[in-house]
Structure formats: structure tokens, C-alpha cells
Amino acid sequence: MKDMASQPVIEAKGLNLVFQTADGPVQALKDVNLTINQGDFVSFIGPSGCGKTTFLRAIAALETPTSGTLRVNGMTPDEARRKRAYGYVFQAAGLYPWRTIAGNIKLPLEIMGFSKAEQDERTERVLELVELKGFGKKFPWQLSGGMQQRASIARALAFDADILLMDEPFGALDEIVRDRLNEETLKLWARTGKTIGFVTHSIPEAVYLSTKIVVMSPRPGRITDVIDSPLPKERPLDIRDSREFIEIAHRVREGLRAGHHED
Amino acid sequence: MNRVLPVLTVLAGIVVIWYAASVWMNATWVFDQAERAGTTVTWAEVIPQTMNQDRPLLPPPHQVGAELWKGLAGQAVTSKRSLVYHGFVTFKGTMMGFGLGIVAGVLLAMAIVRFRVMDMSVMPWAIISQTVPIVALAPMIITLSSQLGLTDRDVPKAIIAAYLSFFPVLVSMVKGLRAPDQMQLDLLRTYGASEGETFLKLRLPASMPYFFASLKVAVAASLVGTIVGELPTGAIEGLGARMLIGSQFGEPLIMWASLFAAAILAGLLIVIVGFVERLARKRMGVPG
The missing domain is CATH 3.40.50.300 (P-loop containing nucleotide triphosphate hydrolases)
Structure with a gap:
């Protein structure tokens, strides 16, 4: 390294x-x-x-x-x-309201053709990484703005890109x-x-x-x-x-x- | 209770106005009868006589209600006098036209959103199509389809119904498929998503609220189209045909009962569409 x-x-x-x-x-x-x-x-x-x-x-x-x-x-x-x-994180979380948090994280994985089992495993892992363990089954509207943005970071991390590009990811959130x-x-x-x-x-x-x-x-x-x-x-x-x-x-x-x- | 009370108030108001109008319109006949017999009648005698005429100008609510009940429950549902029978014929036509209208509306919307040339060429015609009065067009469609050897009336009826119902679906779906913003499209681009994946995973689900909102309008339009399709000469089945028979043979009760049967059918269809919409919304995680 x-x-x-x-x-x-x-x-x-x-x-x-x-x-x-x-x-x-x-x-x-x-x-x-x-x-x-x-x-x-x-x-x-x-x-x-x-x-x-x-x-x-x-x-x-x-x-x-x-x-x-x-x-x-x-x-x-x-x-x-x-x-x-790379994974890209936008200013707005941009989660799909019709998908659960886990479903949103699986979006890139589905497109990139990961197996079902691997999708589940990776989703669990990145949810833990952004400290959203246990929130996979929730829908985006059930989460606060900060949690939604964390979920969108998890989505960008899910496919193991080496580079993470973040465009004012916390710009819309309050100071605390x-x-x-x-x-x-x-x-x-x-x-x-x-x-x-x-x-x-x-x-x-x-x-x-x-x-x-x-x-x-x-x-x-x-x-x-x-x-x-x-x-x-x-x-x-x-x-x-x-x-x-x-x-x-x-x-x-x-x-x-x-x-x-x-x- | 808070929701029922206003509805009942309006309903009671309508019934009162209706009775008053029945008395006023049907009284003419009572006065004519009296004049021919050389007698005079007082209003106290007129009012009861306006309530149970065989061929009233405006049948009062209880007469329409009785006729409707007779039509719905008074006979076997297979009888040619049964409103259930005719209602089912109209329902079948409505559903066929509704299905055809949805398919046509969605396919056209997909093409319009995908191809700019379709947007510029088809969209204006879709709008113009709705400015042609359907009552003028319906007989033409029926004649044309019988020329083509389609003796079955179901097909032209479905086409007329679809002609009215594809439009709300088309307009809503065009808006819905274009609903995703640039950021959401960019996100999929960073995943290297194909156009097909963008459609299936983003555009299509994003358009669903628009789609269901249009369905309620479309199903009502489809019912109107079907009834119009049943009106022109030759139709003997369906609520539209029933209304025409009532009007042509001077049987206002039949006409009014068919009209109310059509209204009940419309209400049922909208409730069913609303139910399907609620199921879909629940599946898509919409709160409430």
C-alpha cells in the first residue's frame, strides 16, 4: 500500500x-x-x-x-x-423513492451484473460502513436528510470503485x-x-x-x-x-x- | 361522518330540486288532460299526478329508482331487459377500449420521449385527434369496420373507446417518462447504464404516479366512448343502445334508468382503478 x-x-x-x-x-x-x-x-x-x-x-x-x-x-x-x-455522490441524495434503501444501493450492482447473493452481501457491508445497518428495508422518506446522503454514499461505495467523487455532498445539510x-x-x-x-x-x-x-x-x-x-x-x-x-x-x-x- | 355529511347534503339538495323540476315539467301534461276533459285542476290535485306518469317529461327520483331496481334486480341477468346484461356488454367494451387505449398511449409516449422526430410529428396529431367530435367519428368507424368485414360490434366499439382513452394516458406518460431530472440521469450514466436500463430502472418507475393519475380519466373516457359507440343505428346491446331505445320509443324511464346504470358503472370503474392504484402505491413505498 x-x-x-x-x-x-x-x-x-x-x-x-x-x-x-x-x-x-x-x-x-x-x-x-x-x-x-x-x-x-x-x-x-x-x-x-x-x-x-x-x-x-x-x-x-x-x-x-x-x-x-x-x-x-x-x-x-x-x-x-x-x-x-469511480463512484459519484451528488449534492442531493437522489435516492429512488420507489426503492428501499437496500434497493437503492443495489441499483448500480444490478446494472453492473453482480449476482443476487453478492448484491445482498455488498449491500450489508456498505450499510455498515456508513453506519446505516438495519435501515436496508426502510424507504428513503423514512430517513432524515443526513441519513439519505449517507445512503447515497453507500450506493457509490457498493461496487468497490477506487475513486470517490463527491459534488458538494453535504451542501444541503445543516451545520451539526x-x-x-x-x-x-x-x-x-x-x-x-x-x-x-x-x-x-x-x-x-x-x-x-x-x-x-x-x-x-x-x-x-x-x-x-x-x-x-x-x-x-x-x-x-x-x-x-x-x-x-x-x-x-x-x-x-x-x-x-x-x-x-x-x- | 365528517366526509359523509357534505355529500349527503348535496345529494338531498339535488333530490329536492329534481322533485321540484319533475312537478313543474310534468304538470303541463296534467293541465292539458284537464283542459281536454273540460275540467279545472288545482295544484293540490296536480302534484300527485306528476309523480307517477307512464311517460313523464322528467321522471321523479322514485320512478327512476324503481325502474333502475327493476332493471338491475327484477329479472334474470341474461334477459334482454336486464340492465346488468346491458351493463356487462358496455363494461366489456369499456375494458377492451381501455386496454387498447393504454397500450396505444404508452407505446406512443415511449416513442415520443425517445425520438425527437416523433415528438414533433405525432404529438400535434394526437392533440388534433381529440378536437374531432366523437359522435361524428363513431358512425364512420362502425361503417368502416363493417366494410372491412368485422361484423362483430365489439371491435369498432373498442376502437372508439380507445380513441378517447389513449389521449390522457399519452399526455401523462410523456410527462412521467420525462420526470427524472438531469442528476438522476447522470447518476445512471456514471454506472454505464444502457438506454434500456435507464428506461426500465428510472423512467418507467418514475412515470407510474402520472400513469395512475391518467387511468381514472382514461377509464371514464373509455366508458363514454363505448356508450357513444353503442348509439349509432343497429346496436341492440349495451347501455348506449338502451338509452337510444328509451329515447326513440318515448320511454323516458328506460332512458333514465340506463343513464343511472351507466353512472353506477362509471363509479365502480373508478373505484376499481383507485384500488389498483393504491396497491401499486403501496408496493412502491409511497407513504399513506
């Missing part, structure tokens, strides 16, 4: 992405260069329109870059998808639930050793979670700073009061402000 730790998992070189809109072309990503290594927890932070979500979607082959190269596990994003390289889910996400990351790409617009969330913070700014969407966090892997919630934490948060804030000055 140790020598794997420096393997690049996601590599972007000179990446540009232009949307054609009714008001003319919009440069969503401009000359993005970034390397994400195996086991990294990378946060993308920036104001809306900075391209953080677009970049995540490009990694997931939901958007196609206009130019530049993007490799996921050494493959194109499209090939990587077919190899089940968010804190708990942040803690749990770190635990999950430590236990599974996955590479995580995490979009957020919360500075404390980005600093608390990440080993690498990518600060982005809008018009055109670009990377203005990449911060390698010196915080230890083990992070209790009160690490947020430590000097290092406040220093990193300060640097992120400065980066965000600098991006805005260029407007």
Missing part, C-alpha cells in the same frame, strides 16, 4: 473546457494542470462558476474537455467509467449534521484507502477533510492555488481550533480573495 501511495490516479494537463451557450462561449476550465495521487483526499473550493463541479464531472466523463489531456487510472475518463473506476458526516467521511476514507475528490464551498470543510486543497476562481474557471495540508491523517473535530488549521484556512481565504481581485 505504501509504494502505491505516490501513484498518480488522476492527471490533468493543459485542460480546457468551453461551453457553448446562447450568450456565446463560456470558458468553464482554463489550462487546468493537476495530479491527484492514490489515497489523496482532494477538495476543490471556489465561488460558483469557478469550474470545480465541471472539473469533477469531466473526471467522471459527464463533461468532455475541449482540449488538453485527462487521465483516470491511466485511461480516458470514458474507459475508466467502463472499468468502474454536516460536522458529523465530515467526521464519518474521514473515518471512511481511512478505512477504505480510497482516493476522494470533494467539491465544497466551505473553507472549514475543505481544510478539515483534505490532504490537498485546490483553490479555484471563476471567469475563466482556473486553479489559483494548490495547498498540501500538513495536518496529520488522524483528525479529531477540535483540530479546527489548532494553529495549523487556522493558518491553512487563512491561505485558502487569501487564495479565494486573490482570485476575485482579478475580475
Whole structure:
């Protein structure tokens, strides 16, 4: 595992992405260069329109870059998808209301052709991983917003992708639930050793979670700073009061402000 | 009780207005009779005489009720005078048209959602089809199908019923199949789901609430279509034919009893559809 730790998992070189809109072309990503290594927890932070979500979607082959190269596990994003390289968690849990929690988690497994027995076994395992053991038979409306989002994370984990892409997964939740889910996400990351790409617009969330913070700014969407966090892997919630934490948060804030000055 | 009381109040109101209208409309005949006999009648004498005429302009509720009871329970259900017999004929036609309408509506909706060219070419025609009065179209469909050698009246009746009932299903299913948002579609894309899987696992289940909402409208439309299909010349079976016979032979009681039998049938059909909907909702985990 140790020598794997420096393997690049996601590599972007000179990446540009232009949307054609009714008001003319919009440069969503401009000359993005970034390397994400195996086991990294990378946060993308920036104001809306900075391209953080677009970049995540490009990694997931939901958007196609206009130019530049993007490799996921050494493959194109499209090939990587077919190899089940990543699980994607959206801002809304997006659980199917007509399926139970277990049924929702089985959705990708059904599509990917896992056997019935394996579906059941994997569902049990990921439910335990997100601390929803015993909730498999419930319907989504019977769960709180935070629990629903945990179920959607379980769904993304079910098929054992090495990469977990999370697009503002806790953005719609209240602060207290968010804190708990942040803690749990770190635990999950430590236990599974996955590479995580995490979009957020919360500075404390980005600093608390990440080993690498990518600060982005809008018009055109670009990377203005990449911060390698010196915080230890083990992070209790009160690490947020430590000097290092406040220093990193300060640097992120400065980066965000600098991006805005260029407007 | 809280739900029953308003319904009963409205019902009582209708009955009162109905009786008043019966007295008013049937009194003309009583006055004519008196005039011909050279006598005069007072209102106190007129009112009882408006209640039990053989051929009233507007039969009062108790006469219609009695005729309806006679038609439903007064004879063997195989008798040509039995409303159960005629009701079953209409029910059969309604179900055939309903089934045909559902199949046509769902298939068209699938094609319209899948192919843009179908959306642009078929949808306007589907809307135009509903602006053609069905009473004008029904005889044509019946003539055409007998030209084609279909002597059985079931087929043209089902076509007419389906012509009315496919439309609500089509409109609702188009909306329902398009209900999933971009995020849900993206999610399936990240799984590498095929178009067929997207349809079966997302679009189809997401459209079910829309589908069941349309069924209640469709089943009522199908019943209307079937009755219209039974009206044109030649039909001797079904509630529509019964109504026409009542009107043509000056038997208002038969007409009114058939009308109420049709209303009861419509109520039963809607209750059945509602029951099926509740079963489906329960299966799909909808609360309540």
C-alpha cells in the first residue's frame, strides 16, 4: 500500500473546457494542470462558476474537455467509467423513492451484473460502513436528510470503485449534521484507502477533510492555488481550533480573495 | 361522518330540486288532460299526478329508482331487459377500449420521449385527434369496420373507446417518462447504464404516479366512448343502445334508468382503478 501511495490516479494537463451557450462561449476550465495521487483526499473550493463541479464531472466523463489531456487510472475518463473506476455522490441524495434503501444501493450492482447473493452481501457491508445497518428495508422518506446522503454514499461505495467523487455532498445539510458526516467521511476514507475528490464551498470543510486543497476562481474557471495540508491523517473535530488549521484556512481565504481581485 | 355529511347534503339538495323540476315539467301534461276533459285542476290535485306518469317529461327520483331496481334486480341477468346484461356488454367494451387505449398511449409516449422526430410529428396529431367530435367519428368507424368485414360490434366499439382513452394516458406518460431530472440521469450514466436500463430502472418507475393519475380519466373516457359507440343505428346491446331505445320509443324511464346504470358503472370503474392504484402505491413505498 505504501509504494502505491505516490501513484498518480488522476492527471490533468493543459485542460480546457468551453461551453457553448446562447450568450456565446463560456470558458468553464482554463489550462487546468493537476495530479491527484492514490489515497489523496482532494477538495476543490471556489465561488460558483469557478469550474470545480465541471472539473469533477469531466473526471467522471459527464463533461468532455475541449482540449488538453485527462487521465483516470491511466485511461480516458470514458474507459475508466467502463472499468468502474469511480463512484459519484451528488449534492442531493437522489435516492429512488420507489426503492428501499437496500434497493437503492443495489441499483448500480444490478446494472453492473453482480449476482443476487453478492448484491445482498455488498449491500450489508456498505450499510455498515456508513453506519446505516438495519435501515436496508426502510424507504428513503423514512430517513432524515443526513441519513439519505449517507445512503447515497453507500450506493457509490457498493461496487468497490477506487475513486470517490463527491459534488458538494453535504451542501444541503445543516451545520451539526454536516460536522458529523465530515467526521464519518474521514473515518471512511481511512478505512477504505480510497482516493476522494470533494467539491465544497466551505473553507472549514475543505481544510478539515483534505490532504490537498485546490483553490479555484471563476471567469475563466482556473486553479489559483494548490495547498498540501500538513495536518496529520488522524483528525479529531477540535483540530479546527489548532494553529495549523487556522493558518491553512487563512491561505485558502487569501487564495479565494486573490482570485476575485482579478475580475 | 365528517366526509359523509357534505355529500349527503348535496345529494338531498339535488333530490329536492329534481322533485321540484319533475312537478313543474310534468304538470303541463296534467293541465292539458284537464283542459281536454273540460275540467279545472288545482295544484293540490296536480302534484300527485306528476309523480307517477307512464311517460313523464322528467321522471321523479322514485320512478327512476324503481325502474333502475327493476332493471338491475327484477329479472334474470341474461334477459334482454336486464340492465346488468346491458351493463356487462358496455363494461366489456369499456375494458377492451381501455386496454387498447393504454397500450396505444404508452407505446406512443415511449416513442415520443425517445425520438425527437416523433415528438414533433405525432404529438400535434394526437392533440388534433381529440378536437374531432366523437359522435361524428363513431358512425364512420362502425361503417368502416363493417366494410372491412368485422361484423362483430365489439371491435369498432373498442376502437372508439380507445380513441378517447389513449389521449390522457399519452399526455401523462410523456410527462412521467420525462420526470427524472438531469442528476438522476447522470447518476445512471456514471454506472454505464444502457438506454434500456435507464428506461426500465428510472423512467418507467418514475412515470407510474402520472400513469395512475391518467387511468381514472382514461377509464371514464373509455366508458363514454363505448356508450357513444353503442348509439349509432343497429346496436341492440349495451347501455348506449338502451338509452337510444328509451329515447326513440318515448320511454323516458328506460332512458333514465340506463343513464343511472351507466353512472353506477362509471363509479365502480373508478373505484376499481383507485384500488389498483393504491396497491401499486403501496408496493412502491409511497407513504399513506
